Amino acid sequence: MGRLVPAVTRALDILELFLDGDGTLSAPDIVRRLQLPRTTVHELVTTLAARKYIVQVQGQPGRYRLGVRPYQLGARYAEQLDLAAEGQQVARTVAETCDETVHVAILEDTDVIYIAKVDSTHAVRMVSAAGRRLPAHCTSVGKMLLASLPEHELAARIPDDAELAGMTPNSITDPAVLREALAEIRQRGIAVESRESNPDVSCVAAPVRDRTGQVVAALSISVPMIRWSEDRLAELQELAVKGAADLSERLGHRSVA
Numbered sequence: 001m002g003r004l005v006p007a008v009t010r011a012l013d014i015l016e017l018f019l020d021g022d023g024t025l026s027a028p029d030i031v032r033r034l035q036l037p038r039t040t041v042h043e044l045v046t047t048l049a050a051r052k053y054i055v056q057v058q059g060q061p062g063r064y065r066l067g068v069r070p071y072q073l074g075a076r077y078a079e080q081l082d083l084a085a086e087g088q089q090v091a092r093t094v095a096e097t098c099d100e101t102v103h104v105a106i107l108e109d110t111d112v113i114y115i116a117k118v119d120s121t122h123a124v125r126m127v128s129a130a131g132r133r134l135p136a137h138c139t140s141v142g143k144m145l146l147a148s149l150p151e152h153e154l155a156a157r158i159p160d161d162a163e164l165a166g167m168t169p170n171s172i173t174d175p176a177v178l179r180e181a182l183a184e185i186r187q188r189g190i191a192v193e194s195r196e197s198n199p200d201v202s203c204v205a206a207p208v209r210d211r212t213g214q215v216v217a218a219l220s221i222s223v224p225m226i227r228w229s230e231d232r233l234a235e236l237q238e239l240a241v242k243g244a245a246d247l248s249e250r251l252g253h254r255s256v257a
Contacts, residue, residue: 010036011044015053015070019254024057024065074252083217086250087116087208094221094243095120098236101222104208104247107145110157112136115217137178138167140193140205141218146178147185148207148215154182170195190237191218195225202228204236206244211252219244 013034017025030041045064048054055067087104095102095118104116111133136142137158146154158164164173172178185191191205205220221236221243245255 007044010034010040011048014041014044014048015066018054018066024060024063026063083251084115087217087219087247088118090243090247090250091116091118091219093246094118094219094239098221098239100227100236102243103141103220103222104217105139105141105145105220106217107136107142107149108133110136112139112142112145112218114141134197135165135167137164138171138193138197139220140191140203141220143178143182143185143193144191144205144207144218144220145215147182147191154179167197168195168199170199172196190241192233192237200225202233204233204240206237206240207248208244209248209251209253211254213253216251217247219247 014025014030017030017033027038027041027045030036030045031038034041045054049056049064049067052067052069054064057063057065083106084104091102091104100120102118103114105112105114107113112135114132114134134142136146146158149157158175158178160175162175164171164175164178166173172181189207193203193205195202197203201222201224203220203222205218207215208217208219210216219240221240223232223236248255
């Protein structure tokens with residue numbers, strides 16, 4: 001890895017300050033928050049303004065906001081995003097950490113479609129494939145995605161009198177029971193499925209968000225019951241949340257601490 005250039009690092013530090021607060025800063029604000037010399041800040045601010053990365057706030061002399069250039073760069077980045085490709089990369093990283101099967105899925109009507117998958121290296125593992133479609137209510141990714149829908153949209157897709165087909169004896173087939181489960185998932189921010197789509201497999205899933213904060217996918221980790229335990233569940237939940245957050249960040253989402 002090459003040497004970091006201090007001036008570039010400081011310029012980027014200044015730009016990232018605009019992510020917080022009301023989105024405007026003065027030179028003294030930057031000096032105070034980054035603990036940089038006033039002359040250095042003045043030179044960097046002048047350069048950033050000349051390149052249209054920041055502009056002066058109208059009617060507020062000495063205060064700056066982000067200019068058009070960061071927006072243009074962000075728009076170009078968004079144009080190049082591919083959820084499936086980004087999901088495959090993140091799924092690979094998660095799978096390398098836990099050595100279990102990792103999926104990324106999206107919701108279509110009342111089904112989930114797996115758009116990325118990385119297999120476990122264990123001899124005993126979940127058998128599936130990218131492109132496969134399953135009933136959302138029988139999977140952890142599906143329940144995570146259903147729980148993220150607005151109530152009116154959920155009711156339209158799964159009305160109270162809906163007939164929910166089961167895949168195993170553990171599948172939820174009653175819409176009222178499903179709504180209770182989704183309410184708990186919504187509160188916890190994570191979904192767990194215990195042998196509901198496969199009698200020998202349990203899964204945990206976390207939501208993936210885009211730059212607007214909308215849930216657009218879910219990432220899951222699937223584990224055969226011979227390797228499933230309460231201790232493992234806690235570990236996998238944490239890993240699924242981290243993986244989903246990493247993918248969300250790739251999609252432009254910025255979490256609020």
